[in-house]
Each structure stands twice: as structure tokens, then as C-alpha cells.
Amino acid sequence: MAAKTIISRPVYGTLSPQPGKHHLFIADAEGALAITDMAGKAPAGFFDGAEIVFVPGREGKHVAALEALQPVQLHVAPSFASLLPRLKQTLTNAHMGLRLYLAGTEGLIGQAMQAALEAGIDHTSMQTEHRGSLARRMQCVHCKGITENVTTQPALCAHCGLLLLVRDHYSRRLAAFQGVCINAEDRSEIPPMEEAFP
Amino acid sequence: MSTGTTKLDVVVSDVVPVNELVTRFHFRRRDGELLPTFSGGAHVVVEMRDGDRTRLNPYSLMGSPLDTREYTISVRRDDVGRGGSLFMHRQVEPGLDMVISYPVNLFSLDLRARKHLMLAGGIGITPFMAQTAQLAGAGGNFELHYTCRTASLGTYADVLQQRYGNRVRLYHDDREERIDLERLLSSQPLGTHLYVCGPAGMINWVRDRAAALGWPPETVHFEHFAAPQPGAPFDVTLAVSGKTIRVGSQQSLLEAIEAAGVDPPYLCRGGVCGQCETNVISCDGKFIHNDHWLSEEDHRSGCKIMPCVSRFEGKSLVLER
Numbered sequence: 001m002a003a004k005t006i007i008s009r010p011v012y013g014t015l016s017p018q019p020g021k022h023h024l025f026i027a028d029a030e031g032a033l034a035i036t037d038m039a040g041k042a043p044a045g046f047f048d049g050a051e052i053v054f055v056p057g058r059e060g061k062h063v064a065a066l067e068a069l070q071p072v073q074l075h076v077a078p079s080f081a082s083l084l085p086r087l088k089q090t091l092t093n094a095h096m097g098l099r100l101y102l103a104g105t106e107g108l109i110g111q112a113m114q115a116a117l118e119a120g121i122d123h124t125s126m127q128t129e130h131r132g133s134l135a136r137r138m139q140c141v142h143c144k145g146i147t148e149n150v151t152t153q154p155a156l157c158a159h160c161g162l163l164l165l166v167r168d169h170y171s172r173r174l175a176a177f178q179g180v181c182i183n184a185e186d187r188s189e190i191p192p193m194e195e196a197f198p
Numbered sequence: 199m200s201t202g203t204t205k206l207d208v209v210v211s212d213v214v215p216v217n218e219l220v221t222r223f224h225f226r227r228r229d230g231e232l233l234p235t236f237s238g239g240a241h242v243v244v245e246m247r248d249g250d251r252t253r254l255n256p257y258s259l260m261g262s263p264l265d266t267r268e269y270t271i272s273v274r275r276d277d278v279g280r281g282g283s284l285f286m287h288r289q290v291e292p293g294l295d296m297v298i299s300y301p302v303n304l305f306s307l308d309l310r311a312r313k314h315l316m317l318a319g320g321i322g323i324t325p326f327m328a329q330t331a332q333l334a335g336a337g338g339n340f341e342l343h344y345t346c347r348t349a350s351l352g353t354y355a356d357v358l359q360q361r362y363g364n365r366v367r368l369y370h371d372d373r374e375e376r377i378d379l380e381r382l383l384s385s386q387p388l389g390t391h392l393y394v395c396g397p398a399g400m401i402n403w404v405r406d407r408a409a410a411l412g413w414p415p416e417t418v419h420f421e422h423f424a425a426p427q428p429g430a431p432f433d434v435t436l437a438v439s440g441k442t443i444r445v446g447s448q449q450s451l452l453e454a455i456e457a458a459g460v461d462p463p464y465l466c467r468g469g470v471c472g473q474c475e476t477n478v479i480s481c482d483g484k485f486i487h488n489d490h491w492l493s494e495e496d497h498r499s500g501c502k503i504m505p506c507v508s509r510f511e512g513k514s515l516v517l518e519r
Contacts, residue, residue, distance in 0.1 A: 017413055018412065021412060091388060095386055095387060096390050096392075097411045099414075110403060124416055
């Protein structure tokens, strides 16, 4: 569970069924369990108006559990990047009354939220629940490159190679935590790298 | 000095009857300077000095926020109210010096919205006059649905249609025209914000339907100034200032507190802003809560009251004031 450290550090809740006729779920890996847990609290017929977009990830589990909820549509995608064009299209054609539920890793929640913000949904209007890995999406503040699935502190920028302190400072617009050079004064100083975001 | 109640010395520059119930009043600063900037949805509190009685009533500013040479308000005559609107209609003439508050906005546009969907009922049209002018000046995307009893009571309907054409849709009660609310609320693009101003019944209906249809609460904005209701007189002890006062039948609790020389904070005087929220120290009797600010739980607890619109019936009431 993510703890609140500074104001921009996102905190997540627990999915709960919202009123409305159209419900769009976007989840990866163990995020599926947040949906199945919520289903127990949902009114009868709730999934008749629900669409689930799911990225199973490496372990490939939970697809059957989501099928069992009998949503109107279940779209299984190999990666977030592969589902993004379809998500953007769905949001462009959607109307007020669509409710969004995001569950899984911070990277997935952040990137889906980014697309939804661009479509005009306020971040406070979305349901989120963090499940699974704490791996972070990080932007290097120096070269602006984004490195996915950062688990260590400090972390190497996959673009410019600088050694970065992964801050709790988060940007909703970029869907990324900020990484700042940890040894700018003396590059020869290499602090130990620890597994901070398993 | 109460929060947000800095005063402006103005002169009534024009009084224009609009229809059989509504009259428009124009105010300019007595010193000839420009008035303070405001945004669409803002209101001012107008001081009405009527003999030995002072009423303070809120009215939405309806002019364009782009023009601060004058402020305009429209007042609907209420023949059975506490007399504020009758005072405005009968006694306020061009050239009269009056005092109004700085503008305060409790019903502002959320400018992050992709589209603004506005629903007005009756005199609830006034804040939308300013908001549409503000949005039109900035190329904003809006749509106004305006319900009125009859065409002749459709205050400013002609002006709005002339200005904005088919972005304004009228519904006349006497022609049995009704908003198809279900369809309207189900067909709005993502990023639309909803604004509703009108009678309490209309506001509740729209808020209920919007919530049921999945509109997040932060996208639904509403304003309803509750006029203080008259009632039986009652006595109140103000514990902090050590005074015992009587609230007259035509007076609000807030007005009675002010008449006793105590200066509590206030902004809207209509039960919506929360500024005058007052703690109850003890009571023996029942509250008549008329505000839109306190939660139902607060109302039941009997620990808080909004003195601008709410009253009390019973043996004793002690307030932390």
C-alpha cells in the first residue's frame, strides 16, 4: 500500500461500484483480483453495463475469473501500449455517465489515468486500487526519457545513463515519478543500489 | 468586519422593469471608479435600509464580467416573502445611494470542463446571464436549457436567444414543454460539467438524476439561495457575548444576532456557503433547519445551526456566539 509522503504522491483506494449504466475497467495482473473482490459488492446486473480491458502480464493468470463476471466485453491485451489506441477511441466516443475503474500496478493506473484526463475526466472521479508490484514509471528530469518498471533506489536512466534518485514527486500529466541525478557533484560517488519497489 | 463583506458605496444608475414580476437594477460606484472584477455566478449582498430595519439579501450579478462599469441584478417580486424584494420594487429608484458587498462566487464555472451544460428554472436564469457572457467572450462551449412558466415570464429568454441562437433551448410550463432530462444527461460528451439554478425541487430532481446516471458529484454544480423563512419568535442566549436576544417572526436568527451588536461571519445569507455555521451549546426544543450546508447528520445531532436561514422552536437555546 502506497503511503502518503508528499502531496503529489498518489494514494489509491478500494474499488467500489458507482451509480451509472456504463462501467469501464482497466486492470493488469493482480488488479483482476480488485475487480473480482468488488464484484461481490456490486448490485445485480452491474456487469451487464461493464467492459473490462485486461493485461494479464507474464504469469497470464486471472482471465477466467474475469470471464466468469460476464461483462459485456472482455478485451485481453498483451501490454498497456497495445490497448492504448483502443482506450483512446472508447473515451473519445464515451458520454457522461461512463465510470472508470483502474486496478493493478502504479504504472498501469497512472497511464490509464493520463489517457482519461486527456479525455476530460477529473482524476477525483476515477476509482483506483493498487495491487501487485510497486515498480515505478520514472521520468529522468535531465533527459526527459521515461524508464518503465523501476524497482531499485537509486535507478539508472535507460536513456542517458545517469544514476537517479527516484523521488515520491509524481506527475499525473506524465504518469511518472521524477528521477533526479543522485551524484551530480561527484560522479565517482556511487551509492548502493537497493531493491526499493519490489 | 465579517469575512468577505467589504462594502461598496454605490448609486442606483437605472431601474428597468423587465416583466410583470422582475425588475432589473443597475449600480455604479459613487466615486465613478470601476467596480471590482467578478466571475460568472458571483453574487452581491444588497443592504436594504427600510426605516429602522436593515435587510441583507443576496442577488446574482447578471451583467457581463467583462464590463465592470456597472453591476446589474434582477429581482423577482415575492409578495409573500419577508419584504426584501418588495422594498427593491417599491422604494429603490435611480439616484438612490445604496451599499452592496464585494462580489463573492459560490457558483463558479469549472473552466477545466470541455462543455458547460446549464439548466435554469425561472429567476434562476440570472447567474447564467453572467456565465454565458463570460464563456461566449472566451469561445467557451456551452448549452443552456431554460424552463419558465410562460413566454412572458421567460425573463431574458429573448435576449439569450438573440445572443446565442440554438445554444439556448426554452421550455414553457404552460405549453407542457418539459426537458427530457434522461436523454439530455445521457448524451453529453465526457468532460461536461452540469450547472443548475432554480427552485429547490428542480435542483433536487436534476442532482438525483445526474447521480443515478453516473455523473460524478464534482461535475454537478448548483446554487439555491434559501430565503430566510418567517416563523414564531424565539429567545436565544449568546454565550460568548453574554447577551440574550429575541428573534422576531420576520427576522432571521443572523439578523437578530447582528441587531444585538454581535458581528458573526457570513457570506451568502442563503444557507449555502457555511460561513455563519454556529455551534449549539445547549438547547431544549427543536430546530427548523433550512440550509443546504450542514449534513443530515449535523442536522440530527442538534450541535450546529446556520443562523442565516434556520430557526428554533422550544424553551431555550444557547449558542457559542
